[in-house]
Amino acid sequence: MLLGGCATGPRIVTPEPPPIPEGGDAVPENNEIVLSDGTQIVADAPWGRIKIEAGPGLRRVYTWRGNRRGVILEPRSERFAGSMGIRYEGQPPVWEAADGITKVDVEEGQRRFETVDDAMIWMQIRRLRYAYTNDGLVVGWKTKGDTLTVEVWQFYIDGEKPTTLPGADNTRVAVGPLEVVPQKMSPHLVFADGHTEPYNTETAAQHSGARAESKASTSTISCNWFQRTFTDCSERAEAAAKAKAQAEAEAKAQAEAAAAAQAERAAAAEAATPAEPEYPSATISGSTVNIRDGSSTNSKVLFQAKEGDSVEILKEDKGWRYVKFEDDRKGWVADFLLKK
Structure with missing residues (x-):
């Protein structure tokens, strides 16, 4: 006769970071790029901070608002609107949806202008907002709908890198050696039937009690008929109560940490989305x-x-x-x- 059983609550699982594609082919000599293998650029653009990792070859890895995804760019076979750089438009083969973003429109290359005014007008008529330096390093990005748009340019004025550009801020764009930082993943609850739920204060409080009760009831029914009749099971009951309290405390602490991290990401995303400027x-x-x-x-x-x-x-x-x-x-x- 079966006297009791074990109830199994959800497991707390922290998933692996989304996959990043392997390195791409080498950049053809005819194509004009900005970043060389093993370097990165970090820009505080109007829509927030973005990090771009270069290499190997045609691979670029983009980090924005807590997300990190990679794309193998394609070299242009002929000059288009002055650019002979590298780009990718569409849904990359190795890409996990990030806050609804499933497609990209990314480009890297060199832009050549006759005058500084030409360069400034070009930036103003683009439907993108840029951070740029006095020597013509330009980065712009935004998310709209399901698409991430990123542009990285090196400007040349009359064949040379500029020495000053109106409105430039050298502190907002930095290039340096590559420093790989994997995406930080948030834990979630995995249930016996396979479905998952976010792990936050509400879900942790909802399921931690059931898990602790399952542990306590298992400890109680582990006393068989002989033990219940001729021994004292109070020690087992006390241990079960302690296990329940400890499980609840751990679940609460983990839930609070997850909620704080989620609130921090939300606040950062909100702060990184500036209001559109108003013009007379x-x-x-x-x-x-x-x-x-x-x-x-x-x-x-x-x-x-x-x-x-x-x-x-x-x-x-x-x-x-x-x-x-x-x-x-x-x-x-x-x-x-x-x-x-």
């Missing part, structure tokens, strides 16, 4: 107004705007304003042709 608005006041690629009447006309068109003023240069239209077109217009 205006409308076009002339009947037909030329929008130019520079702040002078000698600059090339990009397109024409009509009276009443709404714009945002992004920056000023003497009697000119650099504006953005509702359809995201940008260009320079004389200040007297704007109604604020």
